[in-house]
Amino acid sequence: MSDGLLHGVVYSVLIVSVVLTATAMALWFERKFAARMQTRLGPTIVGPIGLLQPVADLLKLLQKEDIVPDNADAAIFNLVPPLAALAALGAAAVVPFSPSVVASDLDVGVLYVLAIGAVTVLPIFGAGWSSNNKLALLGGMRAVAQSISYEVPLLLSAMVPVILSGSLRLGTIVQMQADHHWFVVWPFFIGLPAFGIFMLAMLAEANRIPFDIPEAESELVAGVTTEYTGMKFALFYMAEYVHTIVASAVGAALFLGGWDGPFFPGLHWMVLKTLLLFTAVYWVRWSLLRFRSDQLMGLCWKWLVPMGVLLVGAAATWVVVFP
Amino acid sequence: MTPDALAPYLPLLAVLVLAGGLGAIVSVMSALLGPKRPSAVKSTIFEAGSEPSPGSARQRFAVKFYVVALLFIVFDIETVFLYPWAVNFKALGWFGYGEMAVFAVTLVIGLAYVWKKGALDWES
Amino acid sequence: MTTFLFYFFAILTVVAAAGVIAARSPMYSAMSLVGTFFCLAAIYALLLAHTIAVLQVLVYAGAIMVLFLFVIMLLSLGEAVGPAKVTFPRVVGGIASAVLFAFLVVAARPFVPVGAQPPPSFGTLQSIGAQLYTQWLAPFEAVSLRVLVARVGAVVVAKSRV
Numbered sequence: 001m002s003d004g005l006l007h008g009v010v011y012s013v014l015i016v017s018v019v020l021t022a023t024a025m026a027l028w029f030e031r032k033f034a035a036r037m038q039t040r041l042g043p044t045i046v047g048p049i050g051l052l053q054p055v056a057d058l059l060k061l062l063q064k065e066d067i068v069p070d071n072a073d074a075a076i077f078n079l080v081p082p083l084a085a086l087a088a089l090g091a092a093a094v095v096p097f098s099p100s101v102v103a104s105d106l107d108v109g110v111l112y113v114l115a116i117g118a119v120t121v122l123p124i125f126g127a128g129w130s131s132n133n134k135l136a137l138l139g140g141m142r143a144v145a146q147s148i149s150y151e152v153p154l155l156l157s158a159m160v161p162v163i164l165s166g167s168l169r170l171g172t173i174v175q176m177q178a179d180h181h182w183f184v185v186w187p188f189f190i191g192l193p194a195f196g197i198f199m200l201a202m203l204a205e206a207n208r209i210p211f212d213i214p215e216a217e218s219e220l221v222a223g224v225t226t227e228y229t230g231m232k233f234a235l236f237y238m239a240e241y242v243h244t245i246v247a248s249a250v251g252a253a254l255f256l257g258g259w260d261g262p263f264f265p266g267l268h269w270m271v272l273k274t275l276l277l278f279t280a281v282y283w284v285r286w287s288l289l290r291f292r293s294d295q296l297m298g299l300c301w302k303w304l305v306p307m308g309v310l311l312v313g314a315a316a317t318w319v320v321v322f323p
Numbered sequence: 324m325t326p327d328a329l330a331p332y333l334p335l336l337a338v339l340v341l342a343g344g345l346g347a348i349v350s351v352m353s354a355l356l357g358p359k360r361p362s363a364v365k366s367t368i369f370e371a372g373s374e375p376s377p378g379s380a381r382q383r384f385a386v387k388f389y390v391v392a393l394l395f396i397v398f399d400i401e402t403v404f405l406y407p408w409a410v411n412f413k414a415l416g417w418f419g420y421g422e423m424a425v426f427a428v429t430l431v432i433g434l435a436y437v438w439k440k441g442a443l444d445w446e447s
Numbered sequence: 448m449t450t451f452l453f454y455f456f457a458i459l460t461v462v463a464a465a466g467v468i469a470a471r472s473p474m475y476s477a478m479s480l481v482g483t484f485f486c487l488a489a490i491y492a493l494l495l496a497h498t499i500a501v502l503q504v505l506v507y508a509g510a511i512m513v514l515f516l517f518v519i520m521l522l523s524l525g526e527a528v529g530p531a532k533v534t535f536p537r538v539v540g541g542i543a544s545a546v547l548f549a550f551l552v553v554a555a556r557p558f559v560p561v562g563a564q565p566p567p568s569f570g571t572l573q574s575i576g577a578q579l580y581t582q583w584l585a586p587f588e589a590v591s592l593r594v595l596v597a598r599v600g601a602v603v604v605a606k607s608r609v
Contacts, residue, residue: 008334016341066354067361069368076478082346089342093335104334107571111406111501118509122481125516129381129474133368137381141520145388148395148513155402162409168572226369231353235346294445297391301443305398306434312405313427319412320420329449332492384520386605392514393601399510401594403502404587407576415580422584429591433598440602 011103012093019092023241024054026278030241033279034286057234064230069132072227076130081228081235084123088239088246091116095249096171098259098266109170110158113250117154117205120243121147124207124224127236131227139223142293147205149300154201156308160194161254163315170250174258182257187318194311195255197304202247203281204300206240248277390442401430453493460486473519477512484508496570 028043028051035042043050068074094109096102106112121144128140161183162168165176177183183191207223225236252258252273259266291299368375404426412419437443463486466479484507491500568574579587 005333008330009337012334012337012341016338016345020345062353062356063358064353065357065359065365067365070366072368073474076474078350079478081350082343085346085349086339086343090339093338103338104331106331106335106497108497108501111498111505111572115501115505115509118505119481121513122508125513126478131368132381133375134382141384141388141517144513144516145391148399148510149391151509152395152398152402155399159402159405159409162406163412166410166413168406168410230357231349234353235349297445298443301394302438309427309430309434312409316412316420316423320417323413323416329493329495381520381523383523384517386521389514389517389521390601390605392517393605394598396510396514397594397598397601399506401591403506404590407498407572407579410572411576411580414577419580422580422588425588426591429595433595437598437602440606442602442606 015103027054061234071132073130080123080126081232084239087120088242105171110168127224150201150204153304153308157194157197160315177257178260206243249274456489
């Protein structure tokens, strides 16, 4: 087995297991964090300070009966949960955790992340359609409409670091920021709003609060996952967390200088920045209310898209005036 | 023999295979390990927790979803055209700036047009 | 390794493409089409066309597929239709496809043995952009006008019915 192949296989196993472990921790962290925000204690029983709660959840879900409802399209119904996990984990492959810890630093890295983000709608739609449940299907349709709408500001805001650095390779973009400035620091009047749009659009694509209209539990029960039980439900649930973690990591790499930072090794900084962004996402999630459908679409098309176009223009002007 | 340019795709493929494989194994495990006590009531759809509403779920959907998809494709393609420009921008300089200005004008006209026509309003 | 992967994805592409036309339910056709898109993207990547590969996923699987799904929902075509009937247009279509296939095989033959190693920049977004925005500038700006027309068309078609 050649060196390159060995390196590739080792790092892919590493990245997948790290992201999955991080997801388990994120499940615990969110519950604890939400509990503290609501002056509750959160999980305390399983393990020290409830740390083993995700393991308990997993074991519980494994013991649940696997139900395919009447008239559901069994083939698609069973096919899509692994695909949802696949799409969510797939984007993690190109995230640079340090100059050397990256599974695959693709030449078209940024576009790859966006492409994988774009196809996450397909399993969600498939789940909604195959469930034979009106609410699930409506949730699926809303999820797709929302995700594709926010794809446009996402593409535009991710282009700002590409213009500033002249590369699509995430490693090069981070190195560029390490050599000069993080893009949120300078030029901050371009980098900061672009970063904001990027995170908002990423959240919307992952259907997180305040963008969780597709699974608004007060009107759609649980959206596309309503009919799913056991591990198939868990896969969708997990995919959402993985998506948030990966989005935080990509946001940190594109705008916050990735592994760059003083005193500590690059890996520590990257993990710290990802965690900070992740915490911010949950802070928002437990503080804000849900948007209405029309507000959601209005925010995207009438605010974020024009702002994205402006920011791309501003970044181009900046680069051409101060080369 | 694998060319060097293909080297980054191997770990990518490995991640995708691993992720998909794990997902598949976990779903199958759930089906094997879980109890199997089917009943007529259990296999009806849950929907909102009470009697399922009559009729098939796969009914016609509003045209507004279709409008969003059409608009999205047009904007998506336009934005994708910006990416090869963005990576070459430093080499192209003012020339590239000028040609993208022309492109951006058509983009802005298009955006203004669909806005004016009300295609960006969700409930119409 | 590359040859094995190529045949693997090529066979998958053909199987998925056959699934698109053989499936009796439009939703299964659509799902097969997604499979075709992904296998095609893998083949593009094997040909070192990195940009085309990723755009195949981003634009076709991510965007055009969604439009197809929404059209299926709009027309309420989700349920399976009856077995296929042999009709005159289908026979003509089959013959036309066979002729087109034969033509493509003949046309593609001179290009089959590719021995030369492409330069390292081949297929990257940089090299595509460098050509697109210098040599092929006029077609590029023409595309922008076409996209504008497409957008007007989309609004006219969709909004007049609401």
